[in-house]
Amino acid sequence: MYLQKCIKSGKIFHAYIFAGSEGLGKTTVARLFFQTLACKLFNPTIASFPCNTCKVCQQMQSGSHPDLYWLAPVHSPFLLLDDIQSLRSRLSKRAFFSGITFVGIEKAHLLTPEASSALLKLIEEPVTRLCCIFLTSAYAALPETLRSRTHVIFFHPVSQSLISDSLRDRCSHKQALELAQESFGRPGFALQALATPELRKNLHTLVAHFLKVLHTKKLAARLTMLEALFFRGISTQHTRARFQEICEVWSFVLRDIFFVKLDQKKYLRFPTFVEQYNNFAAQITSRHLLQMMQDTIRITQAMKTNITPQLLLEQFFLQHSFS
Numbered sequence: 001m002y003l004q005k006c007i008k009s010g011k012i013f014h015a016y017i018f019a020g021s022e023g024l025g026k027t028t029v030a031r032l033f034f035q036t037l038a039c040k041l042f043n044p045t046i047a048s049f050p051c052n053t054c055k056v057c058q059q060m061q062s063g064s065h066p067d068l069y070w071l072a073p074v075h076s077p078f079l080l081l082d083d084i085q086s087l088r089s090r091l092s093k094r095a096f097f098s099g100i101t102f103v104g105i106e107k108a109h110l111l112t113p114e115a116s117s118a119l120l121k122l123i124e125e126p127v128t129r130l131c132c133i134f135l136t137s138a139y140a141a142l143p144e145t146l147r148s149r150t151h152v153i154f155f156h157p158v159s160q161s162l163i164s165d166s167l168r169d170r171c172s173h174k175q176a177l178e179l180a181q182e183s184f185g186r187p188g189f190a191l192q193a194l195a196t197p198e199l200r201k202n203l204h205t206l207v208a209h210f211l212k213v214l215h216t217k218k219l220a221a222r223l224t225m226l227e228a229l230f231f232r233g234i235s236t237q238h239t240r241a242r243f244q245e246i247c248e249v250w251s252f253v254l255r256d257i258f259f260v261k262l263d264q265k266k267y268l269r270f271p272t273f274v275e276q277y278n279n280f281a282a283q284i285t286s287r288h289l290l291q292m293m294q295d296t297i298r299i300t301q302a303m304k305t306n307i308t309p310q311l312l313l314e315q316f317f318l319q320h321s322f323s
């Protein structure tokens with residue numbers, strides 16, 4: 001792997017961008033990379049991974065290592081200049097363990113332009129030896145200045161067989177296969193779903209709900225069901241994020257039904273619903289299904305504008321139904 005080559009050759013860059021969808025393992029790899037660089041017993045000529053037993057490894061794993069910093073937009077929707085300035089003042093104290101300071105920045109696309117410039121300055125005129133990793137699921141949204149001055153590594157989806165193989169000693173064979181299928185190339189999602197069964201349950205609820213709304217013929221009943229899904233108990237601030245999550249699930253359901261029509265069931269993301277899919281596939285033409293898929297993409301994109309989510313959804317369900 002590329003990063004192992006960097007470590008072996010001793011050629012470590014000041015700053016990397018790890019880019020790719022959520023759940024592809026960017027954070028896990030970043031943590032492992034930092035730990036490998038810090039591990040006191042790691043010998044690149046005989047091993048590819050850190051020892052996992054020394055004190056430094058344990059501190060890196062628990063996040064308590066004094067030279068390790070993680071920045072994430074927790075209290076504010078953006079990473080602000082203040083966060084970077086406080087990091088700068090903390091870094092002015094010399095790193096005392098590994099001689100290198102590790103900085104991980106999650107959701108780097110949420111950095112304000114000022115914070116991004118301050119960070120670049122920090123990287124280019126370091127007060128200590130730095131290794132900084134910017135993690136993002138929206139590479140194109142990063143400022144050009146950041147993209148051109150860092151080393152970019154793209155993360156790609158992982159094969160289903162690789163994900164299911166890696167899960168086999170943690171759960172049953174059947175569950176490993178299901179999780180691999182539902183994770184859709186994202187090992188991080190599979191692991192999270194294994195640790196938090198609620199995650200999978202919620203996804204299945206969304207799939208079942210979408211199928212139910214599509215199946216309901218009376219328009220008034222449909223709109224009431226939609227309203228319950230999107231707007232009850234959700235603040236306006238979270239409506240759009242929730243909407244995008246739901247639209248993504250809808251896109252996968254429509255895609256699944258399309259693959260059922262093509263008799264390609266091995267490609268389904270939610271094979272649990274194959275019986276309902278069969279039912280819908282028999283009632284709808286491929287052309288109508290493609291139109292629905294295109295409309296789902298269109299409304300997801302329209303979400304980025306100021307159009308009210310409710311209007312977009314109503315329009316979708318006025319246009320499309322199974323009868």
Ligand SMILES: [Zn+2]
Nearest residue numbers: 039051054057
């Ligand atoms: Zn170690």
